[in-house]
Amino acid sequence: MVGERDGLAGNVPPARTGGDIFRSDMALTEAVWREAGSWAMEDCSALGVTCGQPETIELGFAANENPPVHVVYDRGGRRVDAAEFHPSWHSLLDIAAWHGLMGRSWAEKQQGAHAARAARFILLAQVEAGVMCPIAMTYASVPALRMDPTLAEVWEPLVASVEYDPRPLPGKQKRGALIGMAMTERAGGSDLSQCATVATPVGDGRYELTGTKWFVSAVASDAFFVLARSPAGLSCFFVPRLDEDGRTNGFRVDRLKDKLGNRSNATAEVELERAVGTLVGQEGHGVRAVMAMVAGTRHDCILGSAAVMRLGVAEAVHFARHRNAFGQALVDQGAMTGVLADLALEYEGAVAGALRLSRAMEEAAAGNAEAAAFRRIAAPVLKYWICKRTPAHAAEALECLGGQGYMEDSRLARAYREAPLMSIWEGSGNVQALDVLRALHQESGVADALLGELQHARGGNRLLDAAASEVTGGLAAGIPDEAQARHFAGLVARTLCASLLVRSAPTSVSDAYCETRLGPRLSGAYGELPSKVEAASIVERALPESH
Ligand SMILES: Cc1cc2nc3c(=O)[nH]c(=O)nc-3n(C[C@H](O)[C@H](O)[C@H](O)COP(=O)(O)OP(=O)(O)OC[C@H]3O[C@@H](n4cnc5c(N)ncnc54)[C@H](O)[C@@H]3O)c2cc1C
Structure with a gap:
């Protein structure tokens, strides 16, 4: 007989494992249907099943409990400057490559390949966030590689490969490759003009x-x-870690950093000593070249944040269904239902915005100027807002599990540590908000593309119409000043997400989103829903009881 000490009896909810975490996520399945198409559903579902399996979930724990180790010399005393990873890290990257999370979507012909890949990213990121960093950078490297056809010829097939190949070999001998980026120096990460590395x-x-x-x-x-x-000034270079003979290419790892979260990933301080590189793009225009890559990594920060939100919603709803307090399941108690519904609403907006951005990225890459203008503003708007909303979301979701949420074996403790990172790297909050102003100021067509997008939902909700008018009025009055940058970016983000939900989500969801994110009730805290919101149906949609 199973007893109290086995942890299964009484009031302790079972771990949420099994099933298909794609099909049980209505917001995500509908977004894939909308932005990619029916062809993408099976692929997403296959990864959804894998990510629900206890063995896969365990890989995420193992990769964090066994962080990478800095290996300076190999057994023969040769300097290697390597990082050694636990097998779980490699297994997760194997899964990622097999499911086409690195560069494959750039080679795919189906429309919506990037939105479909975005959905698969959100699925795997719920298992473990650390591995998503090399996945994101490798995915994002393709537009930068394409700036040099010779580089692209060698490296793009490796980046698009469905084979993960961790062997430390020169590029030409590999079956799959990972690409990173090295911009930040001690003097500045946001202000790249501080860069002091010299290229001779x-x-x-x-x-x-x-x-x-x-x-x-x-x-x-x-x-x-x-x-x-x-x-000629600040320039971008492509630098292989090993030279053509397999020796380190002037790439010395000083140490691996000790981080708050993202612990499975090896983040290093690196000394470049006459590392040989080739110029990418025009000499003296390095920031422009690097930004070709950063557009993709920013997009993936948004996906990573959406994944933290989704994990929080699913774990919290599951727990509240199986936990009783004061004689009743938590999920049925008004104050808790409101918190769960509000967390679900935030995810609904985030996932709708994220996959709409994926489609714009794909259309922009295919030469659609209007999509490029929309992408230019939607990316910093959504990166600012979604990544900024995630840490508080993670804390609230964790609290739904009470003390158990704070325990390392709950999955949410790790997600909580991960959450602030998406907002810091690839352009922190202020940098994103200021980039919104820069986009409006410097690039023609951006304001029209944004207003055109909002126009599609006109008449669908009174509060949305008012918010869209506020955005339009704000732009007509001139571009806001820096002190107003965050306020404006947040307003645009909420209006954009609301407009997507009004066009596509059930009315219970879109009305509640508009009421709480656009109306006077927005306080910044979660769970303060007006009583007219249909909280129970929003929670049921967030994690259908049958799953
Ligand atoms: C875990 C981790 C991994 C990383 N990996 C990489 C990597 O692989 N490659 C890489 O190149 N970098 C990497 N980074 C660096 C990261 O991109 C930078 O930390 C980030 O861009 C911020 O730069 P910074 O740390 O120099 O802070 P700063 O640029 O000094 O910014 C400090 C604060 O000032 C704000 N700020 C900056 N400019 C303005 C302004 N004009 N007005 C108002 N506020 C402003 C910022 O928003 C921020 O809040 C990583 C960072 C972390 C935490």
Whole structure:
């Protein structure tokens, strides 16, 4: 007989495992249907099943409990500057490559390949966030690789490969590759003009790079896009970690950083000592070249945040269904139902916005100018808002599990540590909000593309119409000043997400989103829903009881 000490009896909810975490996520399945198409459902479902399995979930725990180790020398005394990972890390990257999370969608012909990949990203990121860093950078590297056809010819097939190949070999001998980026230095990450790494031409078209990079994540990657100062100014270089003979290419790992979260991932301080690289894009226009990659990593930060929200919603609803307090299941008690519904609403808006952005990215890459203008503003708007809302969301979801939520074996403790990172890297909150203003100021068509998108939902909700008018009025009055940047970015983000929900979600969801995110009730805290909101049906949709 199972007793109290086995943890299964009484009032302790069972772990949420099994099933298909894609099909049980209505907001995500509907977004894939909308932004990709029916062809994508099976692929997503296959990964959804894998991510629900206890063995896969265990890989996420193991990768965090066994963080990477800095290996300076190999057994023969040769300097290798490597990071050694637990097998669980490699297994997770195997799953990612097999399911096409790295560069595959750039090679796929189906419309919606990027939105479908975004959904699969959200699924795997719920298992473990650390591995999503090399996945995101590798995915995002393709537009930057394509700036140099010779580079793209060698590296794009490796990046698009469905084979994960961790062997430390020169690129030409690999079956799959990971790509990272090294921009941030001690003097500045947001302000890249502080970059002091020097690139010296060696005469054969290549350059030698010397300097210190303060944050280099996924340091075991096969190559990096590196920012350095060449004679013509700040430039971008492609630097393989190993040279063509398999020796380290002037790439010295000083130490692995000790981080709050994201512990399975190796983030290093790196010394470049005459590392040989090739110029990407125009010399002196390095920031523009690097931004070709950063557009993709910012997109994936939004997906990573959506994944933290989804995990929180699903774990919290599951727990509240199986936990009684004061004689009743928590899920049925008004104050808790409201918190769960509000957490679910935040995810609904985030996932709708995220996958709409994925579609815009794909259309922009195919040459659609209007999509490019929309993407230009939607990316910083959504990165600012969704990533900023996630840490508080993670804390609230964790609290739904009471003391158990604070325990390391709850899954949510790790998600809580992960949440602030999405907002910091790839452009922190202020930087994103200021980028919204920059986009409006410098790039034609951006304001029209945004207003055109909002127009599609006109007449669908009174509060949405009022918010869209506020955005329009704000733009007509001139671009807001820096002190108003966050307020404006937040308003645009909520209005955009609301407009997507009004067009696509059940009315119970879209009305509640508008009421709580656009009306006067927005307080910033979760769970303060007006009583007219249909909280129970929103919770049931968030995690159907049959799943
Ligand atoms: C775990 C982790 C992994 C990372 N991995 C990588 C990597 O692989 N490669 C890489 O290149 N970098 C990496 N980074 C670095 C990351 O991108 C930077 O930390 C980030 O861009 C912020 O730069 P910073 O740390 O220099 O802070 P700063 O630029 O000094 O910013 C400090 C604060 O000032 C704000 N701020 C900046 N400018 C303005 C302004 N004009 N007005 C108002 N406020 C402003 C910022 O929003 C921030 O809140 C990583 C960081 C972390 C935490």
